[in-house]
Amino acid sequence: MKDELQLKTRDVEFLLYEVFCVQELVKNERYSHHDRETFKAVIELAKDFAEQKFYPLARPLDQNEPYLKDNKVVTIPELKNTLDEYKELGFTKMSADMAFGGMQLPFVIAQAAGAFLAAANVSAIAYSFLTTAAANLLAKYGTDSLKNRFLGPMIEGRFFGTMNLSEPQAGSSLADIKVLAKPTKSEHYLISGTKMWISGGEHDLSDNIVHMVLARLEGAPSGIAGISLFLVPKYREDHKGNFSKKNDIQVVGLNHKMGWHGTTNTVLNYGENSDCYGYLIGEPNQGLLYMFHMMNEARIGVGMHATALGYTGYLHSLSYAKDRIQGRRLGAPKSELNQVSIIEHPDIKRLLMMQKLAVEGSLALTLYCAFLYDRYLVETDVSSKEEINLLLELLTPVAKSWPSEYCLEANKHAIQVLGGYGYTRDFPLERFYRDNRLNPIHEGTHGIQALDLIGRKLFINQGRSFIYLLTLIRETIFKAKEDKDLKIFGDELEASIRQLESVVESIKLKRKSSSDYLALSSAGIFLDAFGLILIGWMWLKQGIVVFEKLREEDTNSFYLGKKSTIKFYFNHDLPKARERLEFIARFDSSFVEMERDWF
């Protein structure tokens, strides 16, 4: 059998059906037209397309960056051809509602399928990913008129979409965006100003591009309270209702990045000739709120992309480590002449194990969050729905960030397994590493996620979401402790969350007694520690299934591998959370006190 190189299907199925039991979703009206077989078929389709179409395109796409010619962006023709096939197979429709022409698959299934595609070619899937995000905004907040005109083509992939948040002077600080929207006597507004870092901002891959643009209405309040959301199409309708009229949007530059070469990344000028039409989405001054509502899905998506890149790097390096013969077994007698596969060397095993725990742990967390979103959608009980929502809000910054950090590290280790070869462009590892470096930056940097977690999510509603989370983790621990082999890990996770509770409490007190500046200064470290504990929870959840299964089939390689990984995680990684929490609890001021001239 050929090695799987994107994700391990067995692992995806294990998480979906054995650990999280997402097949239960079909009991709900929303997903009742599906069953486990359709889930399987969609994932299989994605997997095949990833291997056969997306993956072979990844290298040419990396080596031929889009460029500007006569104000147009030129991409290699294979990209359009492949994306056309992608659209035809319906991948753009996976999670959209049937009412709008979508397949209405659970988000978790769409994410699992998307993971195979992202692993094979993250910069090709980006166009579709952004389109889904834009379509979701439109579907949720747009008027019927706008939806009738734009939503169908977006879900079909005939129109692609983009998200326009940043400006040259306002990246992480959205409060300071300046793009302006002037009302007219008609339905449309006139948009003017510059947006930056717009992925998919210009290309010929679709019939139209639908930009979702944050802008200020004339006279709007300053700061985040004065930001509205506009739909601004590349082509607007002529009098016959055809999208034939070029809107007043200019590409003024392309950003050339270390990775993601296949995704055009643009600087756009809106309304250079005062003729850029935009359409208000929802209410005035609510733009950022809408954006945040949609952000959860996008951020889980980023976490999933990071996971996918980490996972494929892991599998590539694993396959190499099994094949590459070099050196002798450590500690072998000098008379031993036969060389071994490098997978026999402990340090290579360690490098593989570090990847395995990161990528499988990340996959568990991102799938869990995606599944929570589905449960939120189908939940009918108001208070349960609210609880799920709070939990999802709390976990999202971690689901975005932990994989972004640790799967980038995994890619670093994957290169190391291959040594000099891994550093060359003859293998895809260096590309994964370059691509993955973006994930801790876009959709809210690591630092922004950390502040979101510790400055907002942890304490809103008197910390209700945190309390709910701890209840859930304790349920898992309780269950784990019923198994005598798992008990030790349950105890360790219990100790970790006790320490976590106490640190959270002291941060709360510090915020009252001192300044937010000091209290929240270790936000980034807290995010890391919190993530390590959540991933520990994910491993314990897996452990409950694994240890039970092993009682029935004690030679099953898959479960044996999981079992060792769980042991390794609890011995090697969870202790790092303890060490980091201890640091936070000391409220060390040595870096906060640094003045600019001291560096």
Next chain:
Amino acid sequence: MKDELQLKTRDVEFLLYEVFCVQELVKNERYSHHDRETFKAVIELAKDFAEQKFYPLARPLDQNEPYLKDNKVVTIPELKNTLDEYKELGFTKMSADMAFGGMQLPFVIAQAAGAFLAAANVSAIAYSFLTTAAANLLAKYGTDSLKNRFLGPMIEGRFFGTMNLSEPQAGSSLADIKVLAKPTKSEHYLISGTKMWISGGEHDLSDNIVHMVLARLEGAPSGIAGISLFLVPKYREDHKGNFSKKNDIQVVGLNHKMGWHGTTNTVLNYGENSDCYGYLIGEPNQGLLYMFHMMNEARIGVGMHATALGYTGYLHSLSYAKDRIQGRRLGAPKSELNQVSIIEHPDIKRLLMMQKLAVEGSLALTLYCAFLYDRYLVETDVSSKEEINLLLELLTPVAKSWPSEYCLEANKHAIQVLGGYGYTRDFPLERFYRDNRLNPIHEGTHGIQALDLIGRKLFINQGRSFIYLLTLIRETIFKAKEDKDLKIFGDELEASIRQLESVVESIKLKRKSSSDYLALSSAGIFLDAFGLILIGWMWLKQGIVVFEKLREEDTNSFYLGKKSTIKFYFNHDLPKARERLEFIARFDSSFVEMERDWF
């Protein structure tokens, strides 16, 4: 004053003259023709050349990789022009003996000067770096005849040199190299076979290329005991003694790497037409031994390159963080409208601090090791000389590896400070990150260094070098404890080395009672922990000077910054060593027990 962007001169001078007092070297005959002023002048010259010539070349060099045309390697003309100026200024001669036409500067001064150059353009300096390594081999082990013919031109930079160790099937496992050397009736041997990863293996940047090639004499023992060293020139002498005759060496391919684009990296075929002349260096079958003798300097050099890349990334991101205005002070009242430089944000401070402690710590360790080498050279007492040598042997794998890991991380943080901008090629940060990824791989991978440390260096001679190291560290601790403010850090380092001793003891016992396989399985983690402790030692050494100086001038920004960094290191980083040593002491088998099908 313009920001310094390569290294901070003040920091280099602090380490050289205040912490290590390298100026004492001039009391020795070997360096008596120098004084602190000449040291300063050389470093100043390197710094200017780095800023004005090397740095502007780095981007074009990165963007225009060498390529093969008609079996020749083509590089951009600016590279040759700049290297010609570099030679003219005498940079290739810095550390070579005067007897051979060198400047005979202390190695530590050559390293400090080289750090500025490497920070500005690591792939340009590589040619010179490899030439020095090759020249050192020749100077130490070559016959007078070979030295007379090749050494002078190499030291002048008219001939460049290369190191040929790896082969396609033998990277880390040098025991398995196959290149063959057949004796002839003349002085020369006939060399045949393929070498891989040869940096600077072919180009037109010098009049000749002198390859130092590991090969096997016909009938030599298998394994490392049968490896000899040969000098194989690109051009050999005609009957008039001119280097005009092309030797039988073919470039069969270039390796295309993620970074270091300016350094050609070749696959070379020797003796395709059975006419490749090589000259034996030293005794038969001693090649690997010679190579290892020279390896210390090369490995310290790699650590210094990693440090330099980390350092320049730090300074670039620092400069950006001071200039870039965005967002408001964390915890500021809502009414606060003024934006601040991002250096005011705690998470940015943390990202800068993580870089500062890594790059300044790495600089201290690499300079210290370079200084040890000088002290070894000038020491006349046999037993002291042996002690210094042992210490240097022990520290070298760490001086190579710790900077390679932590300064790569520093480059990751530098990108993060710039956010999206850092990910683009408009700034050099992504290039530093790509370039630095090589350092944990070449000149012996991280895993190889780890095994060298724990499997050999730590225990040779009944662990004498380790005992000597501990004595030195305890001397520093003793001194630190005399200062009431430093005492706490001295205590912490003391606790760490006690723990280290005990872990080393248990590894020793485990090797006896169990297998090397398990005992040495955590070599990579041990290297990390050991490195953290050594860097802590370097910070404590700095602390002794810093705390004393602050008593005289308590508003000196430089010392205040060092003081906070020391506190941060001992609070934030040294505890990680403890956590890692605890892991090692458990001899966890969860990753060692993994079978190939369990992954």
